[in-house]
Amino acid sequence: MKIIKNSSDQFGAIASFICLIHCVATPFLFVVGSCAASCGAHLPIWWKVIDPIFLFISFIAVFQSTKNTSSHWMKPAMWITWSLLAFILINEKLQLIHLMEEFIYLPTMVLIILHIYNRKYCRCQTTKCCAAS
Numbered sequence: 564m565k566i567i568k569n570s571s572d573q574f575g576a577i578a579s580f581i582c583l584i585h586c587v588a589t590p591f592l593f594v595v596g597s598c599a600a601s602c603g604a605h606l607p608i609w610w611k612v613i614d615p616i617f618l619f620i621s622f623i624a625v626f627q628s629t630k631n632t633s634s635h636w637m638k639p640a641m642w643i644t645w646s647l648l649a650f651i652l653i654n655e656k657l658q659l660i661h662l663m664e665e666f667i668y669l670p671t672m673v674l675i676i677l678h679i680y681n682r683k684y685c686r687c688q689t690t691k692c693c694a695a696s
Contacts, residue, residue, distance in 0.1 A: 572678040640677055644677060655667070
């Protein structure tokens with residue numbers, strides 16, 4: 564947990580990037596899965612639960628990053644982006660409204676960019692700047 568606390572932006576950017584790879588790979592795996600299903604094979608169960616795992620990991624990264632940022636606009640930007648990502652993932656599971664599958668890419672890429680930007684430009688050098696924000 565100390566690694567996440569000290570490197571939350573790097574951790575968040577990596578987790579978001581892996582999530583993006585997962586999102587890009589999913590359609591291809593469904594094609595392979597549908598072909599395999601006709602032969603009796605099924606997609607692994609872990610593939611279905613990986614979305615909530617990524618969402619939880621990104622929550623921890625955003626939480627830690629917003630605690631340690633010196634930028635006032637970074638906090639709402641990260642939380643709004645994470646909320647949009649959470650809404651899209653929950654909507655995908657519950658099918659509340661029809662959204663194109665590609666919508667998931669936008670908040671994922673924005674989170675990657677925000678974590679990288681925050682790591683480079685908005686890190687607190689002392690504990691005072693974070694406490695005042």
